[in-house]
Amino acid sequence: xxxxxxxxxxxxxxxxxxxxxxxxxxxxxxxxxxxxxxxxxxxxxxxxxxxxxxxxxxxxxxxxxxxxxxxxxxxxxxxxxxxxxxxxxxxxxxxxxxxxxxxxxxxxxxxxxx
Amino acid sequence: xxxxxxxxxxxxxxxxxxxxxxxxxxxxxxxxxxxxxxxxxxxxxxxxxxxxxxxxxxxxxxxxxxxxxxxxxxxxxxxxxxxxxxxxxxxxxxxxxxxxxxxxxxxxxxxxxxxxxxxxxxxxxxxxxxxxxxxxxxxxxxxxxxxxxxxxxxxxxxxxxxxxxxxxxxxxxxxxxxxxxxxxxxxxxxxxxxxxxxxxxxxxxxxxxxxxxxxxxxxxxxxxxxxxxxxxxxxxxxxxxxxxxxxxxxx
Numbered sequence: 001x002x003x004x005x006x007x008x009x010x011x012x013x014x015x016x017x018x019x020x021x022x023x024x025x026x027x028x029x030x031x032x033x034x035x036x037x038x039x040x041x042x043x044x045x046x047x048x049x050x051x052x053x054x055x056x057x058x059x060x061x062x063x064x065x066x067x068x069x070x071x072x073x074x075x076x077x078x079x080x081x082x083x084x085x086x087x088x089x090x091x092x093x094x095x096x097x098x099x100x101x102x103x104x105x106x107x108x109x110x111x112x113x114x
Numbered sequence: 115x116x117x118x119x120x121x122x123x124x125x126x127x128x129x130x131x132x133x134x135x136x137x138x139x140x141x142x143x144x145x146x147x148x149x150x151x152x153x154x155x156x157x158x159x160x161x162x163x164x165x166x167x168x169x170x171x172x173x174x175x176x177x178x179x180x181x182x183x184x185x186x187x188x189x190x191x192x193x194x195x196x197x198x199x200x201x202x203x204x205x206x207x208x209x210x211x212x213x214x215x216x217x218x219x220x221x222x223x224x225x226x227x228x229x230x231x232x233x234x235x236x237x238x239x240x241x242x243x244x245x246x247x248x249x250x251x252x253x254x255x256x257x258x259x260x261x262x263x264x265x266x267x268x269x270x271x272x273x274x275x276x277x278x279x280x281x282x283x284x285x286x287x288x289x290x291x292x293x294x295x296x297x298x299x300x301x302x303x304x305x306x307x308x309x310x311x312x313x314x315x316x317x318x319x320x321x322x323x324x325x326x327x328x329x330x331x332x333x334x335x336x337x338x339x340x341x342x343x344x345x346x347x348x349x350x351x352x353x354x355x356x357x358x359x360x361x362x363x364x365x
Binding site (some may be wrong): 002005006009010012013014017018021023024027031036037038084085086087095096097098103105106107108109110111112113114 | 131265
């Protein structure tokens with residue numbers, strides 16, 4: 001539901017980097033988005049096309065790399081994707097704890113035209 | 115044909131929000147105001163919980179920012195009790211963010227040391243992701259919501275600094291599995307204090323207020339620069355770090 005302000009922020013960051021590089025326009029933006037970021041990627045291109053009008057990002061393609069959340073077993077160290085309604089390790093039955101995997105939310109890179 | 119060039123950015127999209135949150139937090143800390151980000155699903159009793167905590171908060175002045183999608187019913191309710199309350203209506207937005215709070219605190223006279231409760235939008239997903247300048251995040255859950263909530267909304271439970279379980283007076287009428295609930299809470303958040311309360315009977319709020327007072331009296335600025343700073347070894351985490359060379363124009 002908060003894709004609008006987030007998309008504005010993405011455009012702002014991309015435009016800044018494009019300007020710093022003296023580029024004329026942004027062709028694509030690569031986002032890394034963990035599933036825990038709560039960001040619904042499907043709607044972003046739609047918002048993006050509207051909000052980017054008149055900026056260096058107009059017409060750019062947004063590419064999203066999704067990251068599945070993983071937790072880590074406190075007993076055996078296994079990194080795993082948890083089952084719904086459980087934090088238990090599938091390997092040893094130990095208890096999993098949160099990690100940062102799946103919380104990513106950043107712009108990795110942009111492609112620009114000189 | 116134009117030449118296409120790739121530029122590495124590696125910039126976290128929440129950076130600007132987090133940066134403003136840090137400013138809010140520093141300002142509030144300087145004023146002796148302890149800031150609590152109050153989160154919970156609709157109907158968990160966020161406003162009732164605040165009222166009950168405030169009753170037990172002798173010696174510290176309460177301030178409230180009420181975040182609602184629409185309406186100011188809760189604000190009127192709190193003002194009737196003489197509590198300094200500022201209303202934010204987000205008109206559809208699902209969470210409060212740092213710029214909103216940064217603007218809102220300019221409208222409040224912080225004439226005494228105390229506690230600023232910011233009641234976030236009733237939602238367990240989005241508010242958990244946005245720092246708003248708080249010293250602590252308080253998550254309110256209830257026995258009526260069911261014991262699977264930590265499993266379904268892990269981020270809210272993982273990020274909480276204090277968890278309230280409200281409506282415990284209803285336990286005899288429900289199938290709330292407290293062991294299962296707490297197993298989930300502990301997996302996500304080993305040391306978080308959990309308080310059982312009832313907005314109906316008033317039980318448990320003294321203890322919550324005592325916890326808040328203790329924290330508020332030892333107030334320290336929080337660094338929001340990196341929300342997930344758990345130092346897990348054994349793998350590389352791929353969080354983008356900050357580029358602090360950018361200038362900020364949120365004034």
